[in-house]
Structures are given as C-alpha cells and as structure tokens.
Amino acid sequence: MRRLRVAAALLAGAALLGLAACGETEQVVVYKQGKYQGKADSNPWDNAPLAYGHATWKKGDKASWENEINTRNLSQNEYRRIYNQ
C-alpha cells in the first residue's frame, strides 16, 4: 500500500515534471531576426530617367543604372573636373 502511494507520488511527480517540461516557457529572451512586414519597394533602376536632365540609363537595366550612378559619383571628386578627366 505504502509502496503504491510512493509509486503514485513518484509517478505524479514525474508527470508533473513531464507536464512542466512541455508547458514551460523560456525565462530568457531568445532573439529571432524578424522579417520585414511592410509594403514592397521597387528598385531604382526600374524607373525611366527624368524627362529633363542628362540621365541616360535604360529602364530595367541594373548595369546601365549603376554605370550612371558611378559616373555621377565622380562629380564629387574635384580632381576630375580640375584635371579634365
């Protein structure tokens, strides 16, 4: 009888532990990188150049847009303008 009660208590304890293990939540925050939830954005090169100005890349062509940007970037280097490059 006593053995049964001990066994029952042990079983109950084990069950409790088991249950606790299933339902217990982590006490420490584990970081998970989220995923962007907002609207989609388009790429700059998917636009046509403005009607005015001197831009000449081809709409949709990433390489020609990058070329445009990098060429314009060189205007920030005054050595180019000074040494006629």
Add this chain to the structure above:
Amino acid sequence: MARMKFLCDAERCIECNGCVTACKNENDVPWGVNRRRVVTVNDGVVGAEKSMSVACMHCSDAPCMAVCPVDCFYRTEDGVVLHDKDLCIGCGYCFYACPFGAPQFPQAGAFGMRGKMDKCTFCSGGPEPDRSEAEFKKYGRNRLAEGKLPLCAEMCSTKALLGGDGDVIADIYRERVTRRGKGAEVWGWGTAYGPGKPGAQPPAAGGKS
C-alpha cells in the same frame, strides 16, 4: 553591385552645414527633424578641432532593423536601410539602438508625442511607388531613382562628404590621403578609443567589440 555608403573627410569638413540644409531642402524636412547633423569635436581648441557630418550610416547589420518590434525596416539591394512609415508605431526603440542617433521623431503636441520615425533615406525614398507624390510626402525625394546621389554629398562645400558606391568613394578618398600624406588616422581604433594619439594601435590584450 552597388553598396551605398557615406564617408566624411574630417580634414576637409568646415562645418558649413551645407549638407544639413541640402537635406532639408530636397526632402522638405520640417523643423525639429534633423536627418543630418555636423558634429564637431574639440570645438575651439587650438590644433584639435575637427568636424564631421553624420546621418544614417546604412549599416550592414543595422541595430534599428534588429530591434524594431513591428519589423518595419528593410534593406535594399544597394544596401540602403529604409523603413515603412505606415507600419511604424513610434515606439522609439530604434532610437535607443542606433549608435549615431539617426532616427528622428517630429515633435508634436503638448505632451511630446513621438510620431513616426523619420531618418535619412540616402535619398532613395521608401516603399511607395518611386518618384510619386506619396513617396515624396512621406519619405522625401528619391534621387537614386533619378540616377542621382544624395544631395548632401553632391552639394558639400569642400567635397568633404562623399556619398555613393563604397568602392567609388573609397577611391576618391584614397587619392586624397595619398596626396596629403595623412588623414587616415582620423579613423581607426586608436583614434576612437585610445589616448588620442593619431595612428595608435589597439591594446595588445583586450577584446574588440
């Protein structure tokens, strides 16, 4: 593949604030929102004064993006960090996380309500149709979609602030450093954390961040 970056040459920055007002002008930024600021260290100290223009650094591993509870940040293919204002709840956590103070909040109301976060977009707008009125009103001008670069860098009075593809501006900067024989010691471990001696090296023992 373009990787957009800013680089401010402290040997040339004269704290003229051209970059600050260029940004205000092009993006119609209201009073109280400072997307770009010029920071000066050792102001007025003979031989030691240096200035630098700071806005969003468009980090590769952006802390703002990491902490945002509603995940309103994204990074474009060019490495520009943008966010969706319609999702933003104005919690201000990105402001805590950013080491540069890039997130700005328009002040409004008697109790200092925070409003939606606003920050430098590398002049590439946000998640609205490119070059539309909606995109301009919410995020400012989208110059990348016009084949141009941020106006702050294009208008810098002494060409101290460079903005564009990292490789291109690194080349520009390298040419200057070569000519002047110095300038690179403004960067680096020793300058940021050391006793202030230019070109100092990191301590032998001790972890890097």
Add this chain to the structure above:
Amino acid sequence: MLLTRKAQTGGAPQARLARGLSGVLAKTMDRRAFLQRSGVTLGVGAAAAQLPFNMIGDAQAASEAAGGKVEVKRTICSHCSVGCAIDAVVQNGVWIRQEPVFDSPLNLGSHCAKGAAVREHGMVHDSHRLKTPMKLEGGKWKRVSWDQAYKEIGDKLLAIKTESGPDALFVLGSSKHNNEQSYLLRKWISLWGSNNVDHQARICHSTTVAGIANTWGYGAMTNSYNDEQNSKCLFFLGSNAAEAHPVSMLHTLHAKENGAKVIVADPRYTRTAAKADKYVRFRSGTDVAFLFGLVYHVFKNGWEDKEYIRQRVYGMDKVKAEVMAKYPPDVVADVTGVSEKDMHEVAKMLADNRPAFIIWAMGQTQHTNGNAVTRASAVLMLALGSAGVTGGGANIYRGHDNVQGATDVGPNAQSLPGYYGLAPGSFKHWARVWNVDLDWLKKQYASDKMMGKSGITVSRWHDAVLEKKENLDQDTSLRAVIFWGHAPNSQSRGPDQLKAMEKLDLMVVIDPYPSASAAMFAKVRKEGAYLLPAATQFECAGSITASNRSLQWREQVIEPLFESRNDHMIMYQLAEKLGFGDQLVGKRNGKQNIKLVKGRDGMMEPDVEDVLREINAGTWTIGYTGQSPERLQAHMRNLHVFDVKTLRARGGKDAKTGYDLTGDYFGLPWPCWGNDKVKHPGTPNLYDTSKAVMDGGGTFRARYGVEKDGVNLLAEDSASVGSEIKTGYPEFSDKMLKKLGWWDDLTPEEKAEAEGKNWKTDLSGGIQRVALKHACVPFGNAKARAVVWNFPDAVPLHREPLYSPRPDLVAKWPTNDDKKYVYRVPTLFKTVQDKSVADKDSTKFPYILTSGRLVEYEGGGEETRSNPWLAELQQECFIEISPKAAADRGVRNGQFVWVSTPSGAKIKVKAMVTERVGNDTVFIPFHFSGWWQGEDMLAYYPEGAHPIVRGDAVNTATTYGYDVVTAMQETKTTLCQVTPA
C-alpha cells in the same frame, strides 16, 4: 549578432566617458550642441504640428509627378561673392527643387548652408517676406496699394526737395542689386540731383578699395579663388573663409592637399584656423604692426625680391627705413602680442613658399586705420614679389553676391559708375552715355560745388540726420532716408540710428523683408515710414560680378511673388513719379537707350540687357566694355569648357549662338578691354606681366604721373609679354598715340571721336583697341606705390583703435587728429580716444569686443533668419568668452549676460564659454536683430513678416570710430564689459 557588446578591458571606456563629459561640463562645447541645449526650439509650432505623423513634407514642393512642364533655370546664389551656380527646377511657375551645377569652374557644384537653402526664397507657404506695400499708421503697419504708396512717398520727397534741396535725401543702396540695378541706382540719384547714395561696400571693403587702388591701380581681388590652386602659400589675415566664403575653401583645401601652406592669423581660433598649418593669435586692431613686423623679418633676412622691387615698385626704400626703425620684434611683440619666434616663422613660410597670397576680409578693413592696414598687406606682397603674378597677390574676399559689381558700376558716394571721380569731365562723359542733357543734369544738383562733392556714407547717415546743418558739408541735414536693400544692424551705433529715426521726416524701406529698420522705426514713431516689397534676385534676370571679377548672368527663376516688384521696375516707377523717368532710360531727341519691356502684370520696366549694353558703352576705366549680354550668356550655357585652375576655355562653340568660346576666361573678368568685337578674353589675374595683354596679362596702373620728386614712377625694364613698348609707359591718350605714330591705326570714325580724349573717355574704344593691337595695356605701365603720398599716412602707420585696451600704447601710437569733414560729416578721432583714456575705459571695460560672421547667416540677417532651414541652426545670439574671463566675471556657459560698452548701450546675449577666443577678447556675431537691449521687438514688425530668429544686434552696442580716408566703421575692435544678467 552585434547587438550586445562584450565588456571592455583596460581603461578604454573610462577614457571615452571622461572626454565625453569634459566636452559637456567644461570649457569647450560645439557651437551647435550649445545652442540645442540652451535654445528654445522656436519652430516647433510651425509645420510639424499640423502634419499627419507619417508625412514629413508639405505639398508645396511637389515631385515632378504632379505634372506640368519642367524648366531648368540657371542662376547664381545671392549670399556671397564666390558666385556658386544653381540650377533651379521650375514647374508651372513654381520653384520645386534645386540641383548642383558640377560644371561651374567656380564652385564645381558645391554649396554652403545658405546656397543649399535658396529655394526657400521661392516658397509661398509660411513665408516671412514682406508681401504688400505697408505704411506706418498709428504705430501699426497697415497695408496700402502701390499707387498710394508711390503717391505719398513721391509727394513727400518732392516737398522735401523744394524746401531743403536734393541733398536732404539719402539712399542706402544695395550690394545685392545686380549690376544693372546698381548702375541704374547711381544714375537715379544723380538724376534726382545728389551724390547722397552709398552701399554696403562702405562698411565692408571701402578701405581695401581706397588703399589698394592707390597702391597699384584697382582696388579689387588681384587673382581669383581658383588661382589659389596655383599658389604655394595662403596667408589668411583677417578672413574667416570657412564661415564667410565656405566654397572658396574647396580651392584652398585642394591647394593645401597639394602642398600649399596655410597660415591663419586671427584674434580668434576660427574654423579657418582649424585647417591651418600655422595659427597665430594676435590682438585685434594691431594689424599694421603685425604686417610690418613680418616685413621687418623679410628685410632683415634679405628675403625681399630686389629685382622685382627695382622694376615694379616705387618707394620701398622709404618703407624699409620706417619698418626697420619702428617695428623691431620687441615693439611688435608688445603691441600685437605675437612673439618674435612666431613672427619669424610666418615670415619665413611666406618667403620660402612663393608665390604667396595674402587673403583678407573685414578683419583688416574695419578699423580707423583700415586704409593703412590694406596697404601694409600690399607692401608685404610687393616686398616678396608676390603681387601681379599667377599664384600670388592680394586675394580680397568681397562679401555680398554683387558688392564687387555694385562698387564697380553702382551707387557709390564718391564716384560715378566705373570709379569715374565726381569731376566735370566725368559728368560730361556719363551724360553722353546716358543720353541726358548735361545742363539739365547740372540744374538738378543743389550747386556745381555739391555736384562735385562726395556724398554721405551709410556708416554716418544718422549723424547727418542729427547733426546741425551748419556742421555738415552740405546745405541741409538729412530729412528722408531710403533703405534700398540695406539693413541698419550692420552699421555701428544702433541707438544713434534710433534717435535719427525719431527725427526723420520720411523713411522708406525697399526690400524683400521689412528688416530691422521697420521694427526700429515702429518702436519710436507712430507714422512716417513706408515699406515697399522688392523681389529677390531669383525673380529677375541680370549680371553680377563675383569677387574674382568674373561676371555671371542670372536667368529669372520665377515671377515676383506676392505683390513684390523687382528693383529696376520700382526705380523706374519712382523716377516717373519724381520727374526723371525719361532720363533714367535715356529717352531724348527721338532716341532711347534702354527700352522698356513688360514685367509682372504687364507693367513696364527697363530691359536688363539694354542696361548692360549701356554699361558696356561707358565703363572704359575698368574694362566693363567687353562683357556683352551675349558673351556672358554663352559662358553660362557652356560652363564645362572652362578650366578650373586657369579659368580659361580650352575650346568650344556655343550651340545656341555659334559663339566661339576658345580663349575666353570664365565670366570675362574685368578689365575686359575694348568692346565685344575686340573679343578680349578678360583678365583673370591682374597686373600679371607673364602674359600678353590679349591673353589676360597686365601691368601696374599708371595713375599718378610719370615721376615724383625726381624718381621715375613708370616701370623699369618690365612690361607684359609681347608689349611693343618694353619698359614703363603712361596711360594712353590721343596725344600719346600721335607721339607713338599709332594714330593712323584708328579708323576715321574712331579718330573723330577719339580726338582730345583718353582711354577712359573715348566712346569709340579706338584708343584702347590700338593700344591692345600693339600689346600694350591701355592704363599704362607703372610702378606700384609703396608710399601713398596723398593719404594721411603716406607710409602705413600703426595707430591704436579709438577704444584701446592699452592706454600706454595710445600715448606712443595715437590716432589721427579730428577732421572737420569726412564725407560731409564732422569726424572725431583724437577727442574720442583721449576721452576713452581719461575715462579709464580700459579698466571699466576690460575686454576687446570683436564681431564677425556665422556661416548660416548673411549680413543684417533678416533674410536668412527668415529661412527655417537656416534659422534652426543658430537660434540665439551669443557671445564667445574664454574660460578664464567667464570665471573672472562669474559667467556660466549658457547663461544670459549683459554686454555693455563705453557708448552707454548694453545688449543681452547668451554666453558661450569656449577656448576659441583669448582671455582678453570676446566675440559676438553681427547678424542678429529683432531685439532691442533685451526686449523682443516682434510687436513692431508687420504681421507675418518677422524673422523666425531674433536677437540683440551687436551693433546696438558698438562704438564710434571711422576710417580717416573712407569713413569705414571700426566694428572689429572696441571695449566691453560682461555681466551676468
């Protein structure tokens, strides 16, 4: 994942924190951070509050998506003399954005805070501009119509003229008018019958122009900002270019990067000094001693260029004798505070790195002996042989966008357009050019004597109102004043200006902004003033002259906003009312020089291109004859062909007109000799003998005769390349051409006109054309004068400022004697200085008060302080005070203080404790106004037309003191006391 940072070992984080704290707590703090901590965010109530949270921008500046044709207009920034080009994008008449112009050889696309913010001028929403004409009635500004304003102003002016004569009116003209408007204003006041007109150059570079023109011919920047790239040493003495001419630093820093040395001497450690290889701090007001202290070392060590001096300089031996006797190192150290070691080092740097530039702005000019300071600078360059060469000279940084042009052809009290003096011959010349009857013109003036007398200056207008007419050098005191594009708070002695306003019969302000004049007047009067809204320089076309003498053509960006009218329309309409409208446009005997075209709302205004053509027709003295509208516009369309280092076009043909640009220098910098058919390319570097005159070369001007006291004044064995006369020669006249046997090179028509004339008065241009044909310079080839015998101090002499901190030095270096008249007004010197010493001002007011610029604002500041993008950056007026001085006076950082001066006035500003200034000097920027001795004057502005940022004007407290030759004000050096408020 780098969110969390591992703990640091060692003292690194401690050190970081300590330095961070030291920035916050102790002496040094960044100016911006200081104001953000202390300042009120004045604009919070503005736009942000009304916007939905996810919007930032108002609809006004729409994107192109809004639809409508887009035009790009090319204009020039209106905020300083660098002349940065701007592409203004306009859609449906609205200025929607601005783009950088990378092709411009002057600025290469760069801008400072002001240039990057000019689009705000075209914004209608929440604009602080003056929008309608206004009249002061019962102490309040009431809106009136243009017609009513014109009628009342015109009637009043004519009544005053009848009662007191034309000299009862004074016009403070503008350095921000373009060349055409400036020129018309000088004509306007002459046709009214007076020389009482002046502009900001008076208080800016008048001492430069007088000093330098009397040294070697013209008083302008000898080279250009670009030419600094060809220099080995850049010496800034009295210039804070990083804040006053930021984009010029592009050229300076590029030069520095390529080996040039930068030396900065300034009482403050300015932002320019932060970029210097050598910085020297010296006492404000001791510039002559400083410069001659350098010249001493040059001569002592034999570093002078002896051959250059023999060929091209007169009087250097006299100067040398005086310098060696009076300015030895110990004396200089006592006077200036600079050690012999530092002086020697600077002199050696200049001598070892030639050619060198000396660069200055107000630091040298705004003193009672400013004319001597600028001459001493020229002497230093002449001694080193660094003047009149590529890469060397006197780079004089002018201020406003068109102060150079306004000085050249505009409203000066002492000259007609082109620096023609007020002699009968000049009036005869200009009457011909203007197509105005000379006898009619003479009758307009009060008398022939008054016609030949220099007028009153902007620095003394209030004295001319308050002074009894018996003490003035004219028949009446001033009764009416027009502030035409000029602010009052850039002149010293604000309280005296207020007293003058109390006495005036009439004040008219013609300006895009009401300016502090409106607020000051309404503070003390109930009626007697009118405000007329002028349009900005973006609402009209015209040419302006940058500091390097290049002319650039502005296109009109937008139509005048609100009810504003552009200045030349106002000039014409007022002239019509006052009875000389026809003469203003040269309408006489069936001929009309300047046609009228339709301006806004169909109203007629003078055509700006015709005005420039008239300038071309008459301004032979400085070579404003070749810069026709067509050539200038072709330049603006083809910026990319101009080389940055030399400013020369390597080639190129204008697509629109076919004009061949090859060989032109950008903007055809004057002198551009002969008419546009001669196709002179302009002169980028003055007096440069290494080039032929048709290639932009030149010589020093021959103005003072051929010999003095037996010494030859003409150049010896030196002439520009290819010159047929190989040595010095006087200025060209008909007689000289005949003597040389070149008279027959003239065409018959030219001969008819040139008979009896010289290179300045020959309207055919033949004399100049023939001189150029023989590769000679029309104004002669002479030596520069190191000794200017027609000035009070023939050799520049150090004189202590009127309010000096060193009474002992006042005894040794006293100021000038009092003068009965300087520009018609009695001017005291010795009396004031002696009283200051007797009153022990140096103990009661122990700090030297100096004033200067901030990069965010310009001039009087009401225009830039009304621009929210700029205003946000500097929200309060402040005083820079050293940590020791602050501790001595019990002043804490960020605290309000009262600054009082011997004038009795005091102003309330915020203290900024910084090491920038020395222990004996304090600095206050001069751009603020809108407070009067601590009281906000918001109530006195017209509604909706007040600047966003207001503060006490430093010039409310600055003291008496004027240059003995030009009446320049001494705003760089006075005394003050600082007391916590």
